[in-house]
Amino acid sequence: MDKSLQLYSDANIPERPTNYTCSPCIKSKMTWHSRISTSKKDRKRLDLVHSDLSGPFPVPSYGNSLYYITLIDDATRVAWVRFMKQKSKTTKIIKDFVAGMELQNHKTPAAFRTDNGGEYVTQDLKGFFESKGIIHEFSPP
Numbered sequence: 049m050d051k052s053l054q055l056y057s058d059a060n061i062p063e064r065p066t067n068y069t070c071s072p073c074i075k076s077k078m079t080w081h082s083r084i085s086t087s088k089k090d091r092k093r094l095d096l097v098h099s100d101l102s103g104p105f106p107v108p109s110y111g112n113s114l115y116y117i118t119l120i121d122d123a124t125r126v127a128w129v130r131f132m133k134q135k136s137k138t139t140k141i142i143k144d145f146v147a148g149m150e151l152q153n154h155k156t157p158a159a160f161r162t163d164n165g166g167e168y169v170t171q172d173l174k175g176f177f178e179s180k181g182i183i184h185e186f187s188p189p
Contacts, residue, residue: 094149094157096122096185101138101167119145122161138167143176159183 103115113131117138120127130141142160150156160177162168164186177184 091123093121093123094153094155096159096161097145097157098122099142099160099162099168101132101135101165103132103135117141135167139170139173139176142173146176146180146182156180157182159185161185161187163187 098120099117101115101117105114108114109131111131111133113133115132115135117130117132118127119130119142128145130145132138132141146157160182162184168184168186174184176182
């Protein structure tokens with residue numbers, strides 16, 4: 049008999065079976081390995097830029113902004129954040145971002161991936177992307 053069971057003489061604790069296996073215990077001790085990606089990403093800087101707009105927020109920032117837009121490079125994961133007072137400034141901010149990337153990196157973003165939010169489906173932005181040869185992809189809902 050196990051020594052720990054001898055300490056509790058008034059408890060009717062049965063002896064542990066010798067060939068007992070606990071399947072949840074075995075599963076909890078298993079390790080999980082991440083899958084190897086089947087698609088190889090050969091993306092370079094500014095091949096794909098993800099963008100999303102957040103807001104309005106109930107309390108404005110110190111600069112009285114109620115919105116912000118994120119621009120994230122898919123290859124390097126570098127992120128840019130721009131604050132906005134109005135949602136309608138989205139197209140201007142994207143145009144300024146593209147102009148800045150052309151000036152600093154001598155490269156135009158190849159594609160933008162956004163949601164189907166109204167700020168991204170304007171004719172002005174569509175025309176700008178077409179004039180620059182930028183592909184506009186939409187993420188699934």
